[in-house]
Amino acid sequence: MSTRDVIEKLEKAFPADQVLFKGVEAYEERNNSYLSQLESDITPRVIFLPKSTKEVSEFLKIIKPCVGDGARFAIRGAGQQPLPGCANIQDEITLDLALLSGIQVSKGGVSIAAGERWGAVYNELSKDGLGVTGARSGNNGIGGLALSGGLSFFGSREGFVCDNVVNYEVVLASGDIVNANAKENPDLFKALRGGGNNFGVVTKFDMRTFTQGPFWGGAVFYFADQFPTQVEALVNEVTRPNASEETHIMISLFFAEELAKGMGLNQALGLNQAYYTQEVEKPPVLEPFVAMQPQIEQLNSMRMITLKGAAEEQAAMARTGVRCAYMNTTVKPDVATLKAASELFSAALEKVKDLEGIVYSLTMQPYPASLLKKTDELGGNVLGLESATGSLISFLFLMYWKNRSDDQVILKTTQELLDQIDTDAAARGTAVPYKYLNYAFTGQDPIGSYGAENKEFLQRVSEKYDPEGLFQKAVPGGFKLFT
Numbered sequence: 001m002s003t004r005d006v007i008e009k010l011e012k013a014f015p016a017d018q019v020l021f022k023g024v025e026a027y028e029e030r031n032n033s034y035l036s037q038l039e040s041d042i043t044p045r046v047i048f049l050p051k052s053t054k055e056v057s058e059f060l061k062i063i064k065p066c067v068g069d070g071a072r073f074a075i076r077g078a079g080q081q082p083l084p085g086c087a088n089i090q091d092e093i094t095l096d097l098a099l100l101s102g103i104q105v106s107k108g109g110v111s112i113a114a115g116e117r118w119g120a121v122y123n124e125l126s127k128d129g130l131g132v133t134g135a136r137s138g139n140n141g142i143g144g145l146a147l148s149g150g151l152s153f154f155g156s157r158e159g160f161v162c163d164n165v166v167n168y169e170v171v172l173a174s175g176d177i178v179n180a181n182a183k184e185n186p187d188l189f190k191a192l193r194g195g196g197n198n199f200g201v202v203t204k205f206d207m208r209t210f211t212q213g214p215f216w217g218g219a220v221f222y223f224a225d226q227f228p229t230q231v232e233a234l235v236n237e238v239t240r241p242n243a244s245e246e247t248h249i250m251i252s253l254f255f256a257e258e259l260a261k262g263m264g265l266n267q268a269l270g271l272n273q274a275y276y277t278q279e280v281e282k283p284p285v286l287e288p289f290v291a292m293q294p295q296i297e298q299l300n301s302m303r304m305i306t307l308k309g310a311a312e313e314q315a316a317m318a319r320t321g322v323r324c325a326y327m328n329t330t331v332k333p334d335v336a337t338l339k340a341a342s343e344l345f346s347a348a349l350e351k352v353k354d355l356e357g358i359v360y361s362l363t364m365q366p367y368p369a370s371l372l373k374k375t376d377e378l379g380g381n382v383l384g385l386e387s388a389t390g391s392l393i394s395f396l397f398l399m400y401w402k403n404r405s406d407d408q409v410i411l412k413t414t415q416e417l418l419d420q421i422d423t424d425a426a427a428r429g430t431a432v433p434y435k436y437l438n439y440a441f442t443g444q445d446p447i448g449s450y451g452a453e454n455k456e457f458l459q460r461v462s463e464k465y466d467p468e469g470l471f472q473k474a475v476p477g478g479f480k481l482f483t
């Protein structure tokens, strides 16, 4: 029994609009709706769209007996992680969760079906003056974040996105539907907080909510010669004792062909995205990140903003239908390390600056000590960061480009850049093994970066809940546990 048999069974059991074949308009529309063209270049034989948790269970029961004969599948949330093959699969079956819908707000929490996007969640919560830790972009899916860590506007105060999940509804390899929370299946609960798509198909995420009014924030653009001063300000802010738990700051160095052509800014620019998550206008703590001069005044968007508005602004910054990739690493908050990284980035930029459609950026975002401390308070995860003795800085390398013929040069350039930065940080004693799964690319090892103990724990949990290794063998995309 092979993939073909699985597809025949799906066709018999479900209507045609849930089993989409290549060439059908709805198939093309779904397959072209990934964030990155690298994912859309992959063409599954069939896209299956379950409408309920029960249908996910039926799917797993159909495919399970065929795995030995080679049947494979991918699990897709919103398709916003640009890692090729993490949520799509060539010539096999993509289990697309888009039709699992529903957002229920209850006292202190919100229950979110796996096919929703954060923007819709924020819309619902804003009616009651509530917030939740979710993606900064409203267009992002739930699963990619809530199974991998997850950074939000409120991270400094509320912790990682995954640490704010209080219950996962999961369909296991057996087809059984279980809850994973602090009381029921607590080992699975912990494993899902960072373990990605390795344990089951999560159909619902129950998350804690908090009161959240409008807050101050936005973006500021400036010239790259001021970036070293911004690095100093960032390190100063995240390393000072009693750093504010209301700030969320990302500083980036980037080049965008569009700005180079449109505004004649043919150079790398600085971009700060800075937020203070209380209703306080122009909070002094953000001044070093927003008041630099000169800046590109017409692009300054600092203002009082709602969660919904902030997430819409972030979504608008993303491109669609173009080639996109992320890579990442982590370091200690050391000025010399950050400055060296930005110099290495500037050198790498010269190699890719002329590629058509290029956006090339290095974003430095803190993992403040207060965020890391929350992990224990909220029940633990597998990221291996709780023992960090202070804040950390994540480096995200984000790239967009137009042509497939440029894939190799841009990916190789950035892989080399990453190696140089890791080597430099290691020499300075400021390297940190952790790699964020959600921002990782082929060749990186986020699961290994959680540390041997956490990896072994994840392997044990997998053997317990998925003894035949369905999610290891039959779901090859993403980052696996036994490699």
Ligand SMILES: Cc1cc2nc3c(=O)[nH]c(=O)nc-3n(C[C@H](O)[C@H](O)[C@H](O)COP(=O)(O)OP(=O)(O)OC[C@H]3O[C@@H](n4cnc5c(N)ncnc54)[C@H](O)[C@@H]3O)c2cc1C
Residues within 6 Å of the ligand: 035, 074, 075, 076, 077, 078, 079, 080, 081, 082, 086, 087, 097, 114, 134, 135, 136, 137, 140, 141, 142, 143, 144, 145, 147, 149, 150, 151, 152, 153, 196, 197, 200, 201, 202, 203, 314, 315, 317, 318, 438, 477, 478, 479
């Ligand atoms: C503009 C922009 C802003 C962003 N902002 C943030 C941010 O603020 N914070 C942050 O942390 N990241 C951010 N990201 C990264 C982005 O949120 C992620 O890449 C995220 O993974 C997207 O989730 P998704 O559900 O769409 O993932 P998909 O691409 O659908 O899937 C990603 C992985 O998760 C697995 N998966 C997804 N859903 C499930 C499920 N229900 N059950 C089992 N496995 C599942 C898939 O198999 C796949 O391996 C941003 C990205 C962009 C483009």
